[in-house]
Amino acid sequence: MEVPVLSGPACPRCGDNVDTPEQDSLCRACRLAPPPFERAVAYAFYQDTLRSAIHALKYDRMHPAAKRLGRMLAQAIVQLHGEAPTNLLVVPIPLHRTRYTERGFNQARLLAAHALQALHASHPAWKLHLAPAALMRLRATESQANLTPHARRVNVRGAFSVNDPAAVKGRHILLIDDILTTGATARAAAVTLKRAGAATVWVATLARARRAHPGAPIGPTNAHNSSSAPSDTQDGAASQAPTASVDSSINQPSS
Numbered sequence: 001m002e003v004p005v006l007s008g009p010a011c012p013r014c015g016d017n018v019d020t021p022e023q024d025s026l027c028r029a030c031r032l033a034p035p036p037f038e039r040a041v042a043y044a045f046y047q048d049t050l051r052s053a054i055h056a057l058k059y060d061r062m063h064p065a066a067k068r069l070g071r072m073l074a075q076a077i078v079q080l081h082g083e084a085p086t087n088l089l090v091v092p093i094p095l096h097r098t099r100y101t102e103r104g105f106n107q108a109r110l111l112a113a114h115a116l117q118a119l120h121a122s123h124p125a126w127k128l129h130l131a132p133a134a135l136m137r138l139r140a141t142e143s144q145a146n147l148t149p150h151a152r153r154v155n156v157r158g159a160f161s162v163n164d165p166a167a168v169k170g171r172h173i174l175l176i177d178d179i180l181t182t183g184a185t186a187r188a189a190a191v192t193l194k195r196a197g198a199a200t201v202w203v204a205t206l207a208r209a210r211r212a213h214p215g216a217p218i219g220p221t222n223a224h225n226s227s228s229a230p231s232d233t234q235d236g237a238a239s240q241a242p243t244a245s246v247d248s249s250i251n252q253p254s255s
């Protein structure tokens with residue numbers, strides 16, 4: 001499967017593409033408000049083939065794609081090898097139960113399970129334990145698709161809760177999701193885990209959206225393409241799948 005690779009200078013913290021060619025310089029968002037997670041990694045940009053594959057997984061229930069996508073997620077997680085602790089609790093971003101009922105599965109959990117299977121084989125000494133029930137989604141958040149970055153943060157604020165604080169206290173957590181856009185969802189989940197006593201939180205997603213930076217090249221260039229600002233992981237969307245045109249449906253992701 002050919003997917004675009006992440007290229008160009010990136011923020012060492014959140015992985016966002018940055019304009020400055022200097023190594024290790026944080027992006028503006030991380031300078032202004034350091035994220036509650038240590039580092040976020042992704043396999044590739046959310047565009048083209050990968051976007052179609054994630055869309056097929058979520059809305060067309062193409063579960064066979066999950067194994068292949070899980071191996072890609074494993075490659076993203078490998079970037080943390082040697083940097084993140086060797087004992088990690090792997091927590092997929094949960095769906096709210098209404099969305100879960102609609103979709104029938106949580107794609108983040110499915111991807112995490114396949115990624116761990118690959119990593120247990122390739123990195124047997126790395127202790128990665130899947131903890132799908134560690135985090136709970138308290139409310140069905142509004143679609144993030146048409147929200148500004150600020151509104152996205154407000155939208156997911158207080159959206160998560162930790163089921164059993166004793167299970168995360170002092171633990172190092174690896175949060176998993178399919179797409180990272182502004183990072184609002186990852187930040188909200190990480191804050192919740194840290195408040196419950198988690199020692200550190202790391203983030204790995206299959207894809208990340210390119211943010212629109214002045215002068216930075218942005219994926220495909222059709223005028224109403226929203227690849228530079230799709231909804232932040234979760235939310236929205238289920239409604240768009242069957243009836244929307246191919247273009248608009250793949251350009252308005254979210255989980």
Ligand SMILES: [Zn+2]
Nearest residue numbers: 011014027030
């Ligand atoms: Zn950053």
